[in-house]
Amino acid sequence: MTKTFKTLADFVGTHFVYTYDNGWEYEWYAKNDHTVDYRIHGGMVAGRWVKDQEADIVMLTEGVYKITWTEPTGTDVALDFMPNEQKLHGTIFFPKWVEEHPEITVTFQNEHIDEMEAAREKYETYPKLVVPEFAKITYMGDAGIDNEDVIAEAPYAGMPADIREGRYFDADYRRIVR
Numbered sequence: 776m777t778k779t780f781k782t783l784a785d786f787v788g789t790h791f792v793y794t795y796d797n798g799w800e801y802e803w804y805a806k807n808d809h810t811v812d813y814r815i816h817g818g819m820v821a822g823r824w825v826k827d828q829e830a831d832i833v834m835l836t837e838g839v840y841k842i843t844w845t846e847p848t849g850t851d852v853a854l855d856f857m858p859n860e861q862k863l864h865g866t867i868f869f870p871k872w873v874e875e876h877p878e879i880t881v882t883f884q885n886e887h888i889d890e891m892e893a894a895r896e897k898y899e900t901y902p903k904l905v906v907p908e909f910a911k912i913t914y915m916g917d918a919g920i921d922n923e924d925v926i927a928e929a930p931y932a933g934m935p936a937d938i939r940e941g942r943y944f945d946a947d948y949r950r951i952v953r
C-alpha cells in the first residue's frame with residue numbers, strides 16, 4: 776500500500792501487521808470507526824485472537840491515529856499509529872493475572888467471554904504489567920469496512936508471511952481458503 780494517510784476515513788478499514796521492538800508480532804484491523812479485530816502472532820499471549828472489540832478511534836493530527844480500549848480480561852490498550860512512517864507506539868496495561876496465567880487468554884476470546892470475566896474476578900489485578908513499545912509496520916492493506924474475512928481464523932506459523940507475500944487475500948480482500 777503506498778497511499779498517504781490524511782483523514783480518519785483513510786485509516787478506518789486498514790489492516791496492519793507489525794512487530795514491536797520487544798519482538799512481539801501483532802495483526803490488527805480498524806474494522807469500522809468504533810470496532811477493532813486482532814490476532815497475536817508472537818509474544819506473551821501469542822495465539823490469542825479477538826473480533827468486534829469496541830474501541831475509541833480518533834485522528835490526533837493529520838495522519839496520526841489514537842486507538843484505546845478496555846478488554847473483558849481487564850487489559851487496557853492504547854495504540855498510536857503513524858502509518859505514513861510505517862510505525863506505531865503501543866502501550867498494553869496487563870492485569871497481574873494475565874501476566875501470571877497468559878494461557879487462559881490464548882484463545883478465540885469471543886467464545887470465552889464468561890471465562891475472561893470469571894478469571895478477572897478470581898485472580899489479582901495489581902500490580903499491573905505495563906508494556907510500552909514502538910513497533911514497525913511490516914504490512915498494510917486496504918481491507919474496507921466490516922470485512923469479516925480479515926480476522927477469521929486462529930493464527931498459524933507463517934500467517935504473517937502469507938499475508939505480506941500476497942498468499943492470504945485475493946484481489947477483493949477475501950481470504951483464500953486452502
Ligand SMILES: C=Cc1ccc(O)cc1
Nearest residue numbers: 801803813850852865867
Ligand atoms: C491486547 C491487545 C492488543 C492488540 C493490539 C496491540 O497492538 C496491542 C495489544
